[in-house]
Amino acid sequence: MYPHMNEESMSLAVDAVNKRFLPHFIKKKREVDSSKSKFYKRYAKWLEGEFTLDLGTSSVDSCSECDVGGRPVKHFSECGKRAQYYKVNSLRECCSQELIDAAASSSREEEKRAVLDADSALALITQANLSKYQYETIRKTTKEKGYNIFPSYGKVLEAKTKCYPPNIEISEISAKVPLQSLLDHTVTRIFESRSDSETNNWPEELMLHTKWGIDGASGQSEYKQRFSADNNDASDSHLFLTSIVPLLITPTTFTETESREIWKNERPSSTNYCRALHFQFKKETPELTRLEKNRVDMEIKELSETFITSGTRTLRVSHKLHFTMIDGKVAQVVTNTSSASNCILCGAKPSQLNDMxxxxxxxxxxxxxxxxxxxxxxxxxxxxxxxxxxxxxxxxxxxxxxxxxxxxxxxxxxxxxxxxxxxxxxxxxxxxxxxxxxxxxxxxxxxxxxxxxxxxxxxxxxxxxxxxxxxxxxxxxxxxxxxxxxxxxxxxxxxxxxxxxxxxxxxxxxxxxxxxxxxxxxxxxxxxxxSEEAQECRNKHYKYFRTHHSRKCSRLATNEDVFHQMLISSDPFISSLRPQFKTKNAAK
Structure with a gap:
């Protein structure tokens, strides 16, 4: 019909008419109730005008919502039911059913390809307390349905290794990590949980406030695993745990007009940030409490700054630790108070405690x-x-x-x-x-x-x-x-x-x-x-991890798995990816 136009030009011309002309025509036709006489009478001048085809911008995937002139077009989800009905009908009139089906199929395929990254999958595993078997079962089931959402467990294992600070020491009766290593790793993971645009605006000299404490727990399960000759007298019926919780990062120096909070732990009493520093199979005694307190105090004195690279800058983070995650028994020991019935501050005896x-x-x-x-x-x-x-x-x-x-x-x-x-x-x-x-x-x-x-x-x-x-x-x-x-x-x-x-x-x-x-x-x-609540809750987590998330082939393997699981579940970066749920009685 048009020998000067090839097949591709003709296709573009048809698409341009469908996109630029038909929406206007359908809209005007609807306004006169499809009456030809009314249409010719009202829009005679419009019909006499010229319609220019812009073949360079025509697109096959066009619809009547693209550019029809008049008032700004609202998003489909913002329209009322009647407006949505008209938009759907308009789409059906100007686009073929094959095109609509292809667009819907493409959208579903994009949803199927929305794969979780390894860190998000690890956060999900940690939040739901999934075992390897449970995770693999869920992954296999969803994959068989055509939804390849979850990464392989091998990638999850790689994400786990990023949650471990260096220099971890594991033995049959204990597991620990140097305080400097744990704090350096904690700061690094906090920075990773924030975007580069945010950390680039942080001051170069910062301070991390961290609370720490020690607590004993009895009634632990005694496993049928033998100790070596060096630990023949050991028992796993008692646990003595030392933990830290990062609370706040502030500028080292700040004015009254500057914000004091760079990063803040919104849930300081939650176990999501309660990081295990040292656990050992020993009964809590005054001597052991003093020994552990003195050991950590020595590490605190020897702490150095943590250096973090953010873009082209190097940030320095110093550390301030607060010994507050303790109960009355520990407070009595570290203050050398003679009796638990006496006040550790003023020394009042029971008969003096009511004296106003x-x-x-x-x-x-x-x-x-x-x-x-x-x-x-x-x-x-x-x-x-x-x-x-x-x-x-x-x-x-x-x-x-x-x-x-x-x-x-x-x-x-x-x-x-x-x-x-x-x-x-x-x-x-x-x-x-x-x-x-x-x-x-x-x-x-x-x-x-x-x-x-x-x-x-x-x-x-x-x-x-x-x-x-x-x-x-x-x-x-x-x-x-x-x-x-x-x-x-x-x-x-x-x-x-x-x-x-x-x-x-x-x-x-x-x-x-x-x-x-x-x-x-x-x-x-x-x-x-x-508060000491985070550490108190950690005792039941230790029991759960030891039962459900550890190998039982040897005490070394058991302690290694438990300590790793405690580090993963308290990793700041992984905790920032966990889904948060609002409780019904949450404060408004």
């Missing part, structure tokens, strides 16, 4: 101020204080005698039954080999309903409510107004000692009510971020 004249008294052991508040154990101690007040209320004495012990046991049984019946809580019950049922979650539910707890225990509701408020304040990750905290804690201490002068305050509660303000003022970071 000691409020704000001089601190005898300044180093004890830097040990934090042990907020997780404070939760438990506050709950046990209310329970013990209830048990002893009938005879109003701090200690029991042979005559009053049956009265206490009868009241204790009644209180336990009421809590189980009315709140579903097991309180103050011994668990075989693992302490008691008093834990952080039980305490949270305990103080969430002061009225009901007061009704069950017969303890004053005001005191229960105020203790619950103090617990929430000291667990807060934001700075605390110390003047208001001083006033509130003083009123609470006065109320407790006035209502129940016959029961001496436990040393932990005395420390918070009487000296809490000084502890908060001495802390370099918000007191809630210095």
């Amino acid at each position: 004249s000691r409020y704000g008294c001089p601190i005898l052991k300044e180093e004890a101020l830097l040990l934090g508040m042990s907020t997780l154990h404070a939760r438990i101690k506050f709950m046990e204080y209310i329970l013990h007040l209830s048990y002893n209320m009938q005879f109003e004495a701090w200690r029991t005698t042979p005559a009053t012990r049956p009265i206490k046991e009868e009241k204790k049984k009644h209180v336990q039954d009421e809590f189980l019946k009315r709140m579903g809580l097991y309180v103050d019950m011994v668990k075989q080999g693992t302490g008691t049922t008093n834990d952080g979650n039980t305490s949270r539910r305990f103080f969430s309903n002061p009225a009901l707890v007061a009704e069950i225990t017969q303890v004053d509701e005001r005191l229960i409510s105020r203790l619950g408020v103090i617990l929430e304040v000291i667990c807060c990750l934001s700075p605390i107004d110390t003047s208001k905290f001083r006033e509130y804690s003083h009123e609470t201490a006065t109320l407790a000692t006035t209502l129940y002068p016959w029961y001496y305050l436990p040393a932990n509660i005395h420390k918070i009510l009487f000296h809490g303000t000084e502890i908060i003022e001495s802390a370099a970071l918000p007191i809630g971020s210095l």
Whole structure:
């Protein structure tokens, strides 16, 4: 028909008409309800005009949404149902069904080719606690369905090796890594979790704030694996663990107008960043606690800066460590306090702990101020204080005698039954080999309903409510107004000692009510971020990793696998890739 046009030019011309002319024609035809007479009458001038074909820009994959003039075209997902209906019909009129099917098929193929990288796959494995068998099963099943989403396990193993700092030492009874190596590796992985555009704007001199602590755990499983002759007397029934948690990276020097936070651990009480430094099969004793504390202190003194290359710059990161992930037993040992019933700060004995004249008294052991508040154990101690007040209320004495012990046991049984019946809580019950049922979650539910707890225990509701408020304040990750905290804690201490002068305050509660303000003022970071909760939760992770993620062929292999798994699950880069889920009762 057009001898001067070859087949390719003709195809381009048809495509140009479909793209540039037909959408306008269909739109105008729809406006006159497909009436020819109305169409010729209304658009006579438009029909007399010229239509220029731009063969250089025509495209086979065109549709009526590309360029029809008039108002700006909204994205399909932003249109209403009626507009979406018209767009779909318009697409059907101007494009062939084969083209539409090809586009849909191409889109599905792109989705199938959206493969996870090895680091993201490792984050998924860590978050879901998948074994190698479970991962391979999921990968094989999805691959058979045509979705090659997951990388091979070999690539995952390569990603795992990046989570291990150098110079790890493994033996039959312990596993450890030098503090310098672990901190260097932690800083490197934090930088890898941030984009280059972000790190390029960071100052060249930085400081990483890290909390650390030590804790013992009993009731460990004793495996049927022999020790060598050198460790014949060893036992794996007890675990002694040393851990660190990176909290914050700040500029070494900054002004009031500059941001103090370069990087921040948003969940300092989570195990996602709780990194194992040293674990050993030994029972927690005062001698072992002092020995481990002195060993880590020596490593801290010898720490050097970490150097990180960002683009063309070299950043220097110094380190500041805070010894706050401890419980009352460790605090008593490191402060050389003679008894667990005495205050580690002012040295008050049990009979002096209710003396309000000691409020704000001089601190005898300044180093004890830097040990934090042990907020997780404070939760438990506050709950046990209310329970013990209830048990002893009938005879109003701090200690029991042979005559009053049956009265206490009868009241204790009644209180336990009421809590189980009315709140579903097991309180103050011994668990075989693992302490008691008093834990952080039980305490949270305990103080969430002061009225009901007061009704069950017969303890004053005001005191229960105020203790619950103090617990929430000291667990807060934001700075605390110390003047208001001083006033509130003083009123609470006065109320407790006035209502129940016959029961001496436990040393932990005395420390918070009487000296809490000084502890908060001495802390370099918000007191809630210095909690020991992350390390306490790590004990159950150790048990799980040893059971499900370790080889049992030898003790060396078992300890190596467990230590590697603890490093992987706390790697900052892998943790940054984990999916985050919002809880139903998350703070708004």
